[in-house]
Amino acid sequence: xxxxxxAANPMDHVEPSNLFEGFEGALxxxxxxxxxxxxxxxxxxxxxxxxLTAALFFWRARRVRDERVxxxxxxxxxxxxxxxxxxxxxxxxxxxxxxxxxxxxxFFFFILISNLLGMVPLFDYLGHGGNTPTGDxxxxxxxxxxxxxxxxxxxxxxxxxxxxxxxxxxxxxxFILPLIIVVxxxxxxxxxxxxxxxxxxxxxxxHVMLATIVGFTSVWVGWxxxxxxxxxICYLGSVALTFLELLVAAIxxxxxxxxxxxxxxxAVHPEx
Amino acid sequence: MMSLISLVNTxxxxxxxxxxxxxxxxxxxxxxxxxxxxGAGLGAGLxxxxxxxxxxxxxxxxxxxxxxxxxxxxxxxxxxxxxxxxIEGVCLxxxxxxxxAVLNLNPVLExxxx
Numbered sequence: 001x002x003x004x005x006x007a008a009n010p011m012d013h014v015e016p017s018n019l020f021e022g023f024e025g026a027l028x029x030x031x032x033x034x035x036x037x038x039x040x041x042x043x044x045x046x047x048x049x050x051x052l053t054a055a056l057f058f059w060r061a062r063r064v065r066d067e068r069v070x071x072x073x074x075x076x077x078x079x080x081x082x083x084x085x086x087x088x089x090x091x092x093x094x095x096x097x098x099x100x101x102x103x104x105x106x107f108f109f110f111i112l113i114s115n116l117l118g119m120v121p122l123f124d125y126l127g128h129g130g131n132t133p134t135g136d137x138x139x140x141x142x143x144x145x146x147x148x149x150x151x152x153x154x155x156x157x158x159x160x161x162x163x164x165x166x167x168x169x170x171x172x173x174x175f176i177l178p179l180i181i182v183v184x185x186x187x188x189x190x191x192x193x194x195x196x197x198x199x200x201x202x203x204x205x206x207h208v209m210l211a212t213i214v215g216f217t218s219v220w221v222g223w224x225x226x227x228x229x230x231x232x233i234c235y236l237g238s239v240a241l242t243f244l245e246l247l248v249a250a251i252x253x254x255x256x257x258x259x260x261x262x263x264x265x266x267a268v269h270p271e272x
Numbered sequence: 273m274m275s276l277i278s279l280v281n282t283x284x285x286x287x288x289x290x291x292x293x294x295x296x297x298x299x300x301x302x303x304x305x306x307x308x309x310x311g312a313g314l315g316a317g318l319x320x321x322x323x324x325x326x327x328x329x330x331x332x333x334x335x336x337x338x339x340x341x342x343x344x345x346x347x348x349x350x351x352x353x354x355x356x357x358x359i360e361g362v363c364l365x366x367x368x369x370x371x372x373a374v375l376n377l378n379p380v381l382e383x384x385x386x
Binding site for chain 2: 087194197198200201202204205251252254255258
């Protein structure tokens with residue numbers, strides 16, 4: 001939290017910045033070079049989240065091959081995976097939709113681990129304070145574009161291109177069909193944007209709010225007799241807000257996965 | 273226990289109020305930009321109103337239905353958290369717009385100067 005307290009304003013630590021910006025010498029030059037090809041601290045944390053997710057599941061898969069009944073941490077992962085299968089995938093996709101489950105599980109765990117990496121205090125010295133990788137609109141837009149191509153691509157593979165395009169628009173009488181086409185096209189284009197902005201805004205707002213309230217502890221430097229009480233309240237408030245941020249991280253990962261499932265179900269099994 | 277939305281909107285309004293330190297001299301020297309800051313703060317606050325009403329109605333109907341049928345309370349709790357996340361997402365779209373307005377006040381100053 002110290003780089004956040006030392007920053008001039010609460011937005012400082014959520015802006016994309018080069019790596020190692022607070023240091024001098026060779027490390028800062030490395031950070032500048034990497035920044036020129038676009039590797040900011042958020043991108044590095046995103047890559048780290050991907051590596052962590054892959055490593056976690058490869059390790060678990062190797063353990064599952066040997067034992068049948070999971071214990072401990074494997075039990076937790078299996079509970080979460082079964083929850084997504086039974087409450088999210090099966091109601092919309094049915095039993096034969098189990099082949100889409102690995103992709104949905106990937107989305108959920110990748111976004112969950114990305115969101116949780118923003119809560120780890122170890123990354124505070126990377127730039128001007130650590131931040132969530134999903135607090136950058138470019139990275140959540142990349143995730144939303146992946147989801148977009150996923151459900152449209154799977155829909156085209158299921159039904160063939162001509163049938164898929166015909167089923168994109170509901171069958172209505174011919175004289176309001178142009179209006180319906182425009183409305184449906186706008187709806188289809190807005191969905192990935194909404195996915196990206198929802199995830200980005202939740203993570204960004206949580207971090208900015210946390211930085212603002214933590215920043216209040218240092219405002220009262222000249223007035224110690226007021227400052228101690230208010231700083232204590234700010235400190236307790238920031239602890240409570242950190243717990244809220246953990247909850248919001250899990251909920252936003254779940255909402256992204258749920259909406260991807262709904263769009264996938266609409267693409268693969270159209271109702272009309 | 274304050275909700276996330278009111279806290280977030282407090283944060284944005286504080287950010288709008290602290291904008292003179294982020295957009296350092298121009299906003300302090302030029303009173304026209306003060307209107308931009310007021311607009312951003314008002315926008316965030318009004319978005320908070322809508323989301324507050326929506327989530328309040330959601331909470332009241334979900335708690336009432338949990339009281340009517342306690343054995344369905346697991347399903348209702350899941351649906352409640354999911355739909356609360358959607359409504360909060362709508363509020364945060366407006367908060368993102370206000371943040372964009374506050375942080376991009378410099379181009380407004382340049383067009384006024386030219």
